[in-house]
Amino acid sequence: MAIKTQRAARRTEGLSKAQIVEAAIAILDAQGDGALTFRALAAALSTGSGAIYWHLASRDDLLAAAADGIVAEVVDAVGEGASAREALRALALGLFDAIDAHPWLAAQLSRSPWQPASLRIFEGVGARVQAMGTPQAALFNAASALVSAILGMAGQNAANGAAPHAGPDRAAALGEVADQWARLDPAQHPFLRRIADQMRGHDDREQFLAGVDMILAGVATLR
Amino acid sequence: MAIKTQRAARRTEGLSKAQIVEAAIAILDAQGDGALTFRALAAALSTGSGAIYWHLASRDDLLAAAADGIVAEVVDAVGEGASAREALRALALGLFDAIDAHPWLAAQLSRSPWQPASLRIFEGVGARVQAMGTPQAALFNAASALVSAILGMAGQNAANGAAPHAGPDRAAALGEVADQWARLDPAQHPFLRRIADQMRGHDDREQFLAGVDMILAGVATLR
DNA sequence: ACCTGAACACCGTTCAAGT
DNA sequence: ACCTGAACACCGTTCAAGT
Numbered sequence: 389m390a391i392k393t394q395r396a397a398r399r400t401e402g403l404s405k406a407q408i409v410e411a412a413i414a415i416l417d418a419q420g421d422g423a424l425t426f427r428a429l430a431a432a433l434s435t436g437s438g439a440i441y442w443h444l445a446s447r448d449d450l451l452a453a454a455a456d457g458i459v460a461e462v463v464d465a466v467g468e469g470a471s472a473r474e475a476l477r478a479l480a481l482g483l484f485d486a487i488d489a490h491p492w493l494a495a496q497l498s499r500s501p502w503q504p505a506s507l508r509i510f511e512g513v514g515a516r517v518q519a520m521g522t523p524q525a526a527l528f529n530a531a532s533a534l535v536s537a538i539l540g541m542a543g544q545n546a547a548n549g550a551a552p553h554a555g556p557d558r559a560a561a562l563g564e565v566a567d568q569w570a571r572l573d574p575a576q577h578p579f580l581r582r583i584a585d586q587m588r589g590h591d592d593r594e595q596f597l598a599g600v601d602m603i604l605a606g607v608a609t610l611r
Numbered sequence: 612m613a614i615k616t617q618r619a620a621r622r623t624e625g626l627s628k629a630q631i632v633e634a635a636i637a638i639l640d641a642q643g644d645g646a647l648t649f650r651a652l653a654a655a656l657s658t659g660s661g662a663i664y665w666h667l668a669s670r671d672d673l674l675a676a677a678a679d680g681i682v683a684e685v686v687d688a689v690g691e692g693a694s695a696r697e698a699l700r701a702l703a704l705g706l707f708d709a710i711d712a713h714p715w716l717a718a719q720l721s722r723s724p725w726q727p728a729s730l731r732i733f734e735g736v737g738a739r740v741q742a743m744g745t746p747q748a749a750l751f752n753a754a755s756a757l758v759s760a761i762l763g764m765a766g767q768n769a770a771n772g773a774a775p776h777a778g779p780d781r782a783a784a785l786g787e788v789a790d791q792w793a794r795l796d797p798a799q800h801p802f803l804r805r806i807a808d809q810m811r812g813h814d815d816r817e818q819f820l821a822g823v824d825m826i827l828a829g830v831a832t833l834r
Numbered sequence: 835a836c837c838t839g840a841a842c843a844c845c846g847t848t849c850a851a852g853t
Numbered sequence: 854a855c856c857t858g859a860a861c862a863c864c865g866t867t868c869a870a871g872t
Contacts, residue, residue, distance in 0.1 A: 402855070426846065436857040438848075443855095447846065498721065498766055502788065507803065514802040526821070528809035531802070533764055533822025540763020541756055543721055565725065579737040579754075580730065586751035598749075599756025606829025625836070649865065659838040661867075666836095670865065 403435060405443045409453045413490070416454065421492040424450075452503045455496045459505040462486045463512045472519035473604060479512055480538045480600045484593065487542040494543035510535055520604075521611045530607055541599050545592050562588055626658060628666045632676045636713070639677065644715040647673075675726045678719045682728040685709045686735045695742035696827055702735055703761045703823045707816065710765040717766035733758055743827075744834045753830055764822050768815050785811055 411432045415424050426437040426447070433439075444450050462482040466475055487493045497506060514531035522530050549561065569577070569584035634655050638647050649660040649670070656662075667673050685705040689698055710716045720729060737754035745753050772784065792800070792807035 425844090427844095430858095436859095437846085438858070439856050441847070494721070495718070498717070498763075498770060500770055501767055507800070511800050511802050514806065518802060518805075525809075528806045528813065529818050529821040530825060531806070532767075532818060533760070533825055536763040536767045536822070537756070537760035537826065538763075540721075540759040540761075540766070543763070544724055544755075544759045547721060547723055577730070577734050579734050579741060582741075583737065583751045583754070590751065595752050595755060598752040599759070602753060602756055602829040602833065603760065603826050604829070605832040606825040606827070609828040609832075610825065648863090650863095653839095659840095660865085661839070662837050664866070 403433065403439055403443060405453070408433065408440055408443055409450065409457060412450055413454050413457070416492045417490055421495065424492075448499070451492075451496045452500075452505065455493055455503065455505040456508070458486055458490060458493060459483075459497075459508050463508050466512065472516045473608075476513065476516045476520070476534075476604060477597070477600060479516070480542075481593075481597065483509065483538060484542045484545065484596050487539075487546050488592075491546040494539070494546045497539055498543065506535075509539070513538070517607060520607060522607065523610060526610045530610055534603060534607060537603050538600065541596055545596060548592070559589075562590075626656065626662055626666060628676070631656065631663055631666055632673065632680060635673055636677050636680070639715045640713055644718065647715075671722075674715075674719045675723075675728065678716055678726065678728040679731070681709055681713060681716060682706075682720075682731050686731050689735065695739045695744075696831075699736065699739045699743075699757075699827060700820070700823060702739070703765075704816075704820065706732065706761055707765045707768070707819050710762075710769050711815075714769040717762070717769045720762055721766065729758075732762070736761070740830060743830060745830060746833060749833045753833055757826060757830060760826050761823065764819055768819060771815070782812075785813075 408429070412424055412429055415428060415432065424447075426440055429440060430437040440450075444453070462485075463479065465482060466479045468475070470478065487497075497503075497509070500506065501510075510531065513535050514527070517531045517534060518527055566584045566588040569580045569587070572580055574581055631652070635647055635652055638651060638655065647670075649663055653660040653663060663673075667676070685708075686702065688705060689702045691698070693701065710720075720726075720732070723729065724733075733754065736758050737750070740754045740757060741750055789807045789811040792803045792810070795803055797804055
């Protein structure tokens, strides 16, 4: 029904870049990076693949635009009232949740640091690192490290296997990995054996926040 | 000449997985991720693409094996004599250099945290985080964050555009980006404008090490 | 056991032709 | 100006047929 309406609208108004990006995000979220083909996208918009190329330069351009839309929302949603450190936590958590909800985002953000989405993140993080009292000389390195660390941690989480944050599926999967670690050769992997139990029941979001706090403690030592 | 010898050897000894992986790494390093096709790889080994599938399950399997070989060398090369913190710096720098030399490694390592290469890194980093005196309860979170941060920072560097670490090419490219940042809307991107000059002449390796040291300072606060 | 290479079921991108 | 959809130049993977 909604699709019919959209199609009708498109027929009279024509395709827009925003419409294409929206449809692309829907496919990416529902079926993952591999499912976003120009054929599938064209079918969803009931048009030809060539029509998409009139509005966008390439698949990469499409992904960059999709990433920028989502990141812009996250960055803009962070309140200004809190302390710089709290704002950084909120921004980091917003990015974590966005990447968790849109796992393809992680790969896209790591593709090019000069894409619009990356610049937004760098600006948002950097301004707060500065507000934390970081000396001017250390500002670029500190902000750069923090951005990479946040995206790296959130990306690893997304790569862990996406979806179910609770429920028996996740517990079973975690348990299997933990069992594997516990069975590793003690001479080769003593550390993994030691922490197998810690990984069994951990919460991804909590772990992410612990990592962010640890790194922010490092940022604070620069002052 | 070297290729001829290799071909002759293969004819008598048959293909080995190690040989395939070696040839794959050569293609990846020389021409990048996109150039590693089964057709190109089969041609380099003067065989058919089906032969490769007898030794490896898929393209992903091939990339995982290639990554594991390189990471194993890096992890094993870290000396045990130094302090835990110095060993962590050395390991991080080894990973940075490996990812800089093999840019495709970054994407591969971020694909799955359960692949052999990732486990090696986790073990190598985690054991030293423990040796730094990190409390047992914080061990898993701290090691996990540090691994993701190191790979995130090294990956961002690799995504910056690969090759030339010195020379006029790099300086010109950096200058262009810096100029762009300096021209951004002050209302939208005050931070990027402010640090445009710092990014102009920075050294990637130095910046990476500064980031690692900052994060290690955060790890140390857990004790 | 191991290799060959054609065949299958796809891709992103281009472009003449339409409206 | 914008859309259509066939065509081009590719992919990873499979598998009957060979040795």
